[in-house]
Amino acid sequence: MADKPKKAPLPPPGLDTPVTFLKGCGPFLAQRLAVLGLTQVGDLLFHLPTRYEDRRQVVRLGDWLDGTEALFRGRITAAEMRLAPRRSLKLVVEDASGAAVLRMFQFHQQQQQALQRGRWVQGFGVGRVTRDGLSFAHPEWEVADTPDALVVPDTLTPIYPATQGLTQARLRSLIDAALALAAKTPGFLRAVPGLSAPDTLTALQALHRPAEAQAAEVLAQRAHPAQRRLIDEELLAHQISLRWVRQQLQRRPALVVADFAGAQQALLARLPFSLTGAQQRVLGDIAADLAQPRPMLRLVQGDVGSGKTLVAAAAMVAMVRAGFQAALMAPTELLAEQHLINFRQWLTPLGIEVRLLSGRLRKPERDATQAALLDGSVGVTIGTHALFQDSVRFLRLGLIVVDEQHRFGVQQRLSLRDKGPEGQATHQLIMSATPIPRTLAQSLYADLDISTIDELPPGRTPVKTVAIVNTRREDVLARIGEVCAAGRQAYWVCTLVEVSEQLSAQAAEETAALLREELPHLRVGLVHGRMKADDKDAQMRAFKDGRTQLLVATTVIEVGVDVPNASIMIIENPERLGLSQLHQLRGRVGRGAVESQCVLLYQAPLSESAQARLTALRNSNDGFVIAQTDLDLRGPGELLGRRQTGVVGMKIADPVRDAERIPPLQALADRLLDTQPAMARGLIRRWVGDFERYGEV
Ligand code: ADP
Ligand code: MG
Numbered sequence: 001m002a003d004k005p006k007k008a009p010l011p012p013p014g015l016d017t018p019v020t021f022l023k024g025c026g027p028f029l030a031q032r033l034a035v036l037g038l039t040q041v042g043d044l045l046f047h048l049p050t051r052y053e054d055r056r057q058v059v060r061l062g063d064w065l066d067g068t069e070a071l072f073r074g075r076i077t078a079a080e081m082r083l084a085p086r087r088s089l090k091l092v093v094e095d096a097s098g099a100a101v102l103r104m105f106q107f108h109q110q111q112q113q114a115l116q117r118g119r120w121v122q123g124f125g126v127g128r129v130t131r132d133g134l135s136f137a138h139p140e141w142e143v144a145d146t147p148d149a150l151v152v153p154d155t156l157t158p159i160y161p162a163t164q165g166l167t168q169a170r171l172r173s174l175i176d177a178a179l180a181l182a183a184k185t186p187g188f189l190r191a192v193p194g195l196s197a198p199d200t201l202t203a204l205q206a207l208h209r210p211a212e213a214q215a216a217e218v219l220a221q222r223a224h225p226a227q228r229r230l231i232d233e234e235l236l237a238h239q240i241s242l243r244w245v246r247q248q249l250q251r252r253p254a255l256v257v258a259d260f261a262g263a264q265q266a267l268l269a270r271l272p273f274s275l276t277g278a279q280q281r282v283l284g285d286i287a288a289d290l291a292q293p294r295p296m297l298r299l300v301q302g303d304v305g306s307g308k309t310l311v312a313a314a315a316m317v318a319m320v321r322a323g324f325q326a327a328l329m330a331p332t333e334l335l336a337e338q339h340l341i342n343f344r345q346w347l348t349p350l351g352i353e354v355r356l357l358s359g360r361l362r363k364p365e366r367d368a369t370q371a372a373l374l375d376g377s378v379g380v381t382i383g384t385h386a387l388f389q390d391s392v393r394f395l396r397l398g399l400i401v402v403d404e405q406h407r408f409g410v411q412q413r414l415s416l417r418d419k420g421p422e423g424q425a426t427h428q429l430i431m432s433a434t435p436i437p438r439t440l441a442q443s444l445y446a447d448l449d450i451s452t453i454d455e456l457p458p459g460r461t462p463v464k465t466v467a468i469v470n471t472r473r474e475d476v477l478a479r480i481g482e483v484c485a486a487g488r489q490a491y492w493v494c495t496l497v498e499v500s501e502q503l504s505a506q507a508a509e510e511t512a513a514l515l516r517e518e519l520p521h522l523r524v525g526l527v528h529g530r531m532k533a534d535d536k537d538a539q540m541r542a543f544k545d546g547r548t549q550l551l552v553a554t555t556v557i558e559v560g561v562d563v564p565n566a567s568i569m570i571i572e573n574p575e576r577l578g579l580s581q582l583h584q585l586r587g588r589v590g591r592g593a594v595e596s597q598c599v600l601l602y603q604a605p606l607s608e609s610a611q612a613r614l615t616a617l618r619n620s621n622d623g624f625v626i627a628q629t630d631l632d633l634r635g636p637g638e639l640l641g642r643r644q645t646g647v648v649g650m651k652i653a654d655p656v657r658d659a660e661r662i663p664p665l666q667a668l669a670d671r672l673l674d675t676q677p678a679m680a681r682g683l684i685r686r687w688v689g690d691f692e693r694y695g696e697v
Contacts, residue, residue, distance in 0.1 A: 015042030015178075015185055022177045032166040033174075042686070044178035045204055046651050047171070048230075049158035054216045055124055058152060062097025066129040072100065072136075073122045073150060076143075079115055093121055100127060101135040114143050122150040156210045156219070175208050187682065194668045195232055196225070203229045227652065234653040235662055237687035239669035240680045242447040245410050246297060247673070249417055249447075252425040254295040255324060255398055260287035263318035266350055271310075278455035279307050285451045286315050286429065295425035296399075299445050301432045302453030303623035304587030305460065308431045309339065311453070312401045313346055315429055320352050320379035324398030327381040327419075329388065331404045333358050333533070334540050338562055339403070340382045347380060357383035357392065360534075388416060399427045410447060433587070434580060435623040437631065443662035444655050446669075454624060462621040463590035467574075467600040467614045476570060476599055477518055483568045484522055484549045488594065491569040492552045493585055495576045505530035505554065511572070512552040523547065528554040555581065557588060564592035574600040574617075575610035579630035582617055609633055631656060651687065 013021050019041055020030045030039075038044055059070040074093035082088050089112060091102040102123065104115075115121070125139025144150050160171045182188050182201055191199055198206065203226035210219065218224050222231070257263075264283060268275065275283070282300055289296035302308050316326035328343075330336040336358055343354045355378045357369050372378040376395035381387065397419050413428060420426035430448060441450050468476060480490045492515060494508045505528040512526040525548030527539045536556070543551045544563050551557075551566075555577070569589045574582055582600075589596040600614050616629040655662065672680040 013041070013181065015045070015182060015188065016040050019044065019174070022174055025174060029166070029170070032163060035163045036161060036166075041178050041181055044175050045182055046687070047160060047175065048207055048652055049160050051159050052156040052210065052216055052219050053124065053159060055153045055157050056155070056212075058122075060097035061093070061095050061100045061127075061134060064098075064100075064127045064129075064134050067126060069124070069126045071122065071124050071152065072127070073120065073147060074100070076115060076117050076119050076121055079117055081112065089115065091115060091121070093123075099133065101130075101132045102139060102141070103135065103137050104141075105138050115141075120144050120147045120150060122152075154212045156214055156216055158208060158210070172208075179205060179208060190679070192233065192236075192679065192683065193676070194671070195236065196229060198226055198229055200230070200233060202226070230651075231653040231658055232661060232665060233683070234651055234687045235655065235658060236665045236669055236672075237683040238650075238653075238655070239443075239446055239662070239666050240673060241684045241688045242410065242445070243669055243673055244680070244684065245414055246447040248414060249297060249425065249428070250294050252295070252417075252420075252423060253293045254420075254425040254427055255322070256293050257287075257290040257318050257322045257398075259321070260290055260318045263321045264314045266321075267314050267317045267346060270346070270349060273457065275310075276307065276453070276455045276457055278302070278453040279311055282311055282451040282453055283314055285449070286311070287318075289449070290315070290318065290427060296427040296429065297448050298428070298451060299430045299432060299441070299448040300451045300453065301435045301441065303435055303456065304433050304584065305591065306453040306456055308433070308453060309342060309403075310346075312403075312429060312431060313343060315399060316343075316380050316401065317347065317350065317352065319399040319427075322398070324396045325373070325376065325379055325381070325394050326399040326401065327383065327387055327394070327397060328401040328403060329383055329385070331384070332561075333360060333384055333537050334544070334561060335403065336382050336384050343380060343382060352379045353377065354380045354382065357381050357387050359384060359386040388412075388419065392419075394419060396421055397426055399429065401429045401431065403431045404433060433623075434584065434627075436580075436627045437624070439663075440631070440656065440659050443659055443666070446666060461590065461593075461595045463586055463596045463598050465586065465598040465600065465618045465621075467602055467618060469604050470572070470601050471604075473601070476601060477515075479597075479599070480550060480568065480570070481519060481522070487565075488568070489543065489546065489548075489563065489566040490550045491557065491566055491588060492550060493557070493569065493571045494552065494554055495571065495573045496554075508552055508554045515550065515552060519550065522549050524549070525551045526553070527551065527556060529556045555585065557585070561588060562591055563588070567592065567594050567596040568599065569597070570599045570601055572601050573603055574614060575602050575606055579613045579616055579626055579633065580623075582613070583623055583626045586617070631659070 017040060018030070019025050019033050019039060020027065021041060033039070036047065038047055053069070055071040057071065058073045061072055061074060064070070064072070072093070072095070074095040076091055077094050077099070078092040080090045082090065086105060089104040089107060091104070093100050093102055102121070121141050121143050123136060123139040123141040125136045127134050127136050142150065158172070160168060162168060162171060182204070188201055189199065206224065206226035207230070219227070222228070286296065286298065289298055300308055300311060312328060316328070319326040328339060330339055336356060340354065340356045347354050355369050355372065357366070361369065369378070370392060373381060373392065373394050386392070400416055400419065402413070416426065416428065435452065436444070438450065438452070483490055492511065494511050496503055496507050508526060508528040512524055516524045525539045525543050527536050531539070539551070540561060542548045544561070546565065566589055569586060571582065571585060586598045589598060600617065602610070602614065606614070612633055616626060620626055
């Protein structure tokens with residue numbers, strides 16, 4: 001009899017093996033991990049603890065410092081069940097030095113039975129001194145018959161970002177397995193020249209499994225050599241990826257625009273105002289870029305209202321006059337339509353046709369527009385992401401303008417390259433309304449040249465900003481009533497600490513319901529991130545057209561919507577947001593002729609840093625000053641801000657906080673790209689993701 005055919009041997013497991021390869025990781029768990037973006041074994045390695053808990057020492061109840069978090073242990077001397085107002089269990093626990101009250105809110109019957117008088121509890125939580133003495137609200141706990149059966153951990157306990165259905169313990173064991181696999185992976189152990197010790201693997205081990213004697217403060221302050229190493233490595237990888245993108249984009253030649261000045265003149269001659277000095281300077285930068293036979297890759301940053309759109313328009317006119325097409329991409333339908341109105345006003349008299357291409361066009365209209373782009377009869381197109389679908393083709397696209405850069409990633413820009421004519425690169429102009437100091441901008445946008453509009457057009461009335469404690473809500477409501485009675489409109493912005501859109505949506509809905517009761521004579525609208533794009537748009541439109549008077553919103557309105565009639569903005573719990581984000585929000589008012597107000601409705605008491613942020617906001621209307629203050633205020637340990645930097649997906653570094661580490665890494669990035677391209681690509685893959693497929697090999 002013939003042998004059974006042998007199965008082909010499986011390739012040895014590596015870090016790019018799916019997580020389900022790991023023992024105990026079935027499809028359900030894999031799905032939970034995917035929520036956190038963890039799909040391959042290697043991803044687990046870089047899922048780093050956000051903080052550590054120190055459970056290495058049992059603290060005596062009698063020595064507890066009010067408000068601190070630690071491990072305690074004691075004997076249960078009383079247990080009392082309550083059903084109202086909420087089902088809860090109250091325990092009294094005693095050790096040799098004192099006693100504490102524990103309140104549990106969620107427990108099964110089994111757990112309740114386990115918590116009997118006479119047994120020993122070990123718990124971890126924040127102890128507060130209250131009327132009842134020292135007390136803990138739903139601490140973590142375990143229970144045993146004797147104290148010896150309760151184990152005190154030897155090391156700091158890492159706490160990972162988790163999600164429903166995924167426990168810390170489970171994450172820890174999966175990460176252990178990933179670390180073991182990494183130790184056997186040769187490529188992983190290769191040193192990165194130019195970075196300081198420890199090597200990547202040792203650093204990861206030190207952070208996932210801290211040494212027994214590890215001081216907690218060192219990790220909390222990110223002063224551990226392992227943290228510094230990984231921060232540097234991640235920043236380096238991002239620098240490499242940005243430079244690599246730039247190289248890729250500049251591989252093809254781009255067309256040259258000879259008569260930029262003439263085109264600019266044609267546009268400006270018809271405007272009722274003249275350019276600011278800053279606008280002129282930036283247009284000079286753009287003209288110089290377009291006079292070269294390689295693609296422009298330029299970021300124009302300027303405060304809200306500094307006149308970036310007009311600068312973009314001048315570049316687009318120049319492009320069309322040189323015989324090519326230009327397209328502008330806005331982040332939302334509404335903004336695209338807003339731009340369409342402005343551009344038609346400016347460009348139609350010059351004989352340039354402007355079209356809208358948005359996701360909401362009907363098929364016949366859409367087909368007609370697409371045909372016009374392809375036959376070259378349309379010079380300027382305004383659109384949303386729909387503009388850059390594969391099906392949309394241009395005859396001679398020469399320039400792409402991307403408005404509000406922070407919503408648009410490097411990888412997407414890479415994919416725009418193929419929109420131009422065969423073999424020719426498209427010029428790219430990126431507009432950002434989040435101005436940041438120059439050196440930082442050069443680090444964050446290492447793939448772009450940077451121009452800055454640091455001057456507002458004359459004659460603007462600055463927004464008046466006041467901070468009011470939320471116990472004076474009545475006064476604020478009265479003020480909204482007055483503003484609306486005078487025919488103007490108001491924003492009410494809800495903020496939430498949680499990253500969850502669901503919770504912020506819920507908070508916004510509740511706030512809107514409450515405001516409808518409190519201000520029954522007003523028409524109140526609502527937008528939040530969980531709404532369908534169409535509904536969101538409908539709400540914004542209703543507000544823009546004046547059909548609603550008060551718009552309750554989450555921070556989704558941050559991006560450049562223009563409702564000049566809105567003259568007051570209330571920001572609830574502004575202490576939860578970073579300075580730059582608050583400034584962005586505030587930029588939604590003060591766009592019309594009347595003086596506008598921004599009311600920061602805070603919850604007392606304010607932390608020192610929150611107080612500093614609100615003060616800075618009251619004292620300045622200048623985005624650059626705000627950005628610098630923001631930077632100065634963010635010391636180590638300031639939790640805010642990770643999400644505001646606009647660079648999504650950083651694992652351990654924060655380019656704002658860690659800005660001063662970047663310049664030497666830029667030189668290293670160039671060196672590696674030149675001399676060790678394989679290592680450079682490995683670092684991109686490890687830290688940034690797999691986007692080389694956009695590149696040409
Ligand atoms: P942003 O930089 O926020 O995109 P916009 O380009 O929308 O700013 O400009 C805000 C407003 O200022 C627009 O109404 C625009 O027409 C006007 N504007 C632009 N440049 C000037 C200028 N030099 N003088 C006066 N008004 C200007
Ligand atoms: Mg704008």
